[in-house]
Amino acid sequence: MRDVEIDPDEASPYECFECGTIIVAEDNPGTCPDCAGAMRNRWTAIE
Template sequence: MKDVTTDPDEESTYECFACGAVTRATSPIECPECGADMRNREIPVE
């Protein structure tokens, strides 16, 4: 598996665990659609 490096000042794509909404932000946020946790799509889920 390849290590992923991210720039904390760069926007990343986040996806909601609950409803699947996708948005761009510079830090982890709460889903604007349902309020659930979001994951950074650039970081692999094992």
């Protein structure tokens, strides 16, 4: 198994925990533009 190189300047998909809205952004948007819920990077595993 190999590690995947992540480019911090590359746009990533972010998903809202509350409503499920997905947006693509270079930086964490912080809150959802639709409902103001918390956003998470979909490339980061949830444990």
